[in-house]
Amino acid sequence: MSENRLDNLRIVLVNTSHPGNIGGAARAIKNMGLSRLYLVAPKEFPAEKAVWRAAGALDVLDNAVVVETLDEAIAGCGLVVGTSARERRIPWPLVNPRECGEKAIAEAGTHEVAILFGREDRGLTNEELHRCHYHVHIPANEEYSSLNLAAAVQVIAYELRMAWLTHEQGKAPTFDDWDVPPAKVEAMERYYEHLQETLEKLGFLEPDNPRQTMTRLRRLYGRIRMDEMELSILRGVLTATQNYVYHTGKKLEELGESGEDER
Numbered sequence: 501m502s503e504n505r506l507d508n509l510r511i512v513l514v515n516t517s518h519p520g521n522i523g524g525a526a527r528a529i530k531n532m533g534l535s536r537l538y539l540v541a542p543k544e545f546p547a548e549k550a551v552w553r554a555a556g557a558l559d560v561l562d563n564a565v566v567v568e569t570l571d572e573a574i575a576g577c578g579l580v581v582g583t584s585a586r587e588r589r590i591p592w593p594l595v596n597p598r599e600c601g602e603k604a605i606a607e608a609g610t611h612e613v614a615i616l617f618g619r620e621d622r623g624l625t626n627e628e629l630h631r632c633h634y635h636v637h638i639p640a641n642e643e644y645s646s647l648n649l650a651a652a653v654q655v656i657a658y659e660l661r662m663a664w665l666t667h668e669q670g671k672a673p674t675f676d677d678w679d680v681p682p683a684k685v686e687a688m689e690r691y692y693e694h695l696q697e698t699l700e701k702l703g704f705l706e707p708d709n710p711r712q713t714m715t716r717l718r719r720l721y722g723r724i725r726m727d728e729m730e731l732s733i734l735r736g737v738l739t740a741t742q743n744y745v746y747h748t749g750k751k752l753e754e755l756g757e758s759g760e761d762e763r
C-alpha cells in the first residue's frame with residue numbers, strides 16, 4: 501500500500517479493441533495523478549497507436565500490467581467499481597462519478613481499489629458487473645449516453661482527483677476507523693463457491709440452475725462489505741452446516757415440509 505492514495509487505485513480496461521483508447525486512457529490517468537493501468541486481454545498491445553495517443557504518458561503504458569483474466573486484475577482489492585453506460589437487468593447499487601471518487605479515495609487508505617471499464621462495442625458483461633460492489637454511470641445525454649472509452653476514463657479519473665484534493669486538505673471522510681480490514685475479492689470468491697456448494701448439499705439450490713440466486717447473494721454480500729473476521733465466521737458456519745448434512749445424511753426436503761428436524 502502506498503502513502504499516496506492515488507497509487508492504490510487501479511484503472512482496469514477489459515478486452516479493449518482499439519489500442520488508441522489504451523493510450524488515451526494512459527494520458528488521462530497521468531494527467532490526473534494516477535499511475536496504475538491494468539489491461540485484461542487487450543486485442544492489440546503493445547501498439548504504435550497506443551504510444552501515439554499516450555503522448556507524454558509513456559511511463560504509464562510501460563508500467564501497464566497485462567493479464568489474461570479479470571480475477572488477476574482485481575486480486576487483492578477490497579473495493580471494485582464497474583462503469584456502465586446503461587442500466588442492466590438486475591439493479592445494482594449505483595453511484596455517480598462524484599460519489600465514486602469519494603468512496604474510492606476514502607477506501608484507498610486501507611486497501612486497493614479497482615475501477616473497471618468495458619469493451620468499446622458492448623461494455624462489461626453481466627458476469628463482470630456482478631463482480632463489482634458498485635456500478636458507476638456517467639449521467640450523459642440520455643439519447644446518446646455512451647462515451648468513448650478513454651473519455652469515460654478521463655471523467656472518472658477527474659473525479660478521483662477532485663476527491664483526492666479534498667482529502668489532501670483534510671476535508672474528506674475515510675474508511676480507516678474499522679478494526680478489521682475488509683474481505684478482499686479473492687476471499688469473497690472462495691466464500692461464494694463454499695456458499696453455493698453448501699446450498700447445493702442442503703438441497704436448497706439446484707446445481708443446474710444456481711445463477712439468479714447466486715447473483716442476488718453476491719449483490720447482498722457486496723452491499724454488506726464484510727470484513728475478514730466476519731467472513732471467517734461465516735466460512736465456519738458453512739463448514740459446520742456441511743458437516744451436519746454429511747453426518748445426518750439429510751437434505752432439507754427430507755426433513756419434512758417445515759424444514760425442521762424432529763428435535
Ligand code: SAH
Nearest residue numbers: 583584585617618622623637638646647652
Ligand atoms: N455499447 C456499450 C458501451 C461501451 S462504451 C454498452 O452499451 O455498454 C465503452 C466503455 O466506456 C464502457 O464499458 C464504460 O466503461 C465506459 N463508458 C462509456 N459511457 C459511459 C457512461 N455514460 N457511464 C459510465 N461509463 C461509460
